[in-house]
Amino acid sequence: MSKVYLLCGQVAAGKSTYARTLAERECALILSADELLLKLEDRCQGPAHQREMEERIQAYFLTLILQLQKLGVSCVLDHGNWYADARAQVMRFCADHHIPCEVIWVRCHEQTRKKRLQARNAQLKTKQGRHYLIDEKMMARFDSWFEAPEDVCIVWSDADEA
Template sequence: MTTLFLMVGLPEAGKTTRARQLAAEHGALRLTPDDWMIPLFGEAEADGKRDVLEGRMLWLALEAVKLGTNVVVDYGCWSRHERSAIRWLVEAEEACFRMVYLPVDDETQRARIAHRWATTPEETFSMSEADILHGRAHFEEPDAAELEGHEVEVSGPPPGWVGWREWAAARWPSFA
């Protein structure tokens, strides 16, 4: 069965390294926004362009799944709603969804950020102390039910939304 692997975790958790391994093991298309943001815009966020890029990548991921191609989506997906929407969209295409969560403790994350910036600054973005704290404060760690695919949110979108497709189009403007 065609599978979409969703990488989940904070910066420097090892998501992209694991995404590369999964892509090689499963002959999968790997979609990593950081690989595009630096060459196209020279920065991580670029005035909302990251959300636009992620929306088109999500659209492309679903098109690939429809064609029978495995995909690795390397976004980080900090919010439970993002993960639930992607799970629903993948399963609506009758494909397999597999979340790959890579936790990272504070000390390891900071060491990896410093090492990456010192060794390959052209391949990364600088992260301030405020950026690290913001990420940790806003990351919704997946619980056991979500990791096992039994979370309640998959049954329906947040209140006020007709469906997950509509929610996803609002979250990632270019997805629609």
């Protein structure tokens, strides 16, 4: 039976890296809200618009989950899923459709996140195309929006570095 893996975590916690590992291990499809946003938006348009776009993308992903379920394909929702209500919506949807759902909080230490963010920004500055450059001030703002989940699987992405 297919399953939904709902990742959540702060910026630069290692969610996308973990999503790739998990997708390979479970033969799952990654649904990335960030990748979709980069295709749809030219620039950041503020927190209200960001939240609206995330809600629309999540609604679209829920329709995809049903299609994937019919095909027997698991999926990894690769996004910060910072808000408890957004995570609850996915869990309710999955429960209503009898689809197993596992919430995984990808975490790492703040210093590791800052190092990763600096490395990511340096790499992205050399690439063409659309991408997110996030400085420490933005990271702190995004962190303030994150609502920590309870009673979920926690994966420390920097366990070998601590």
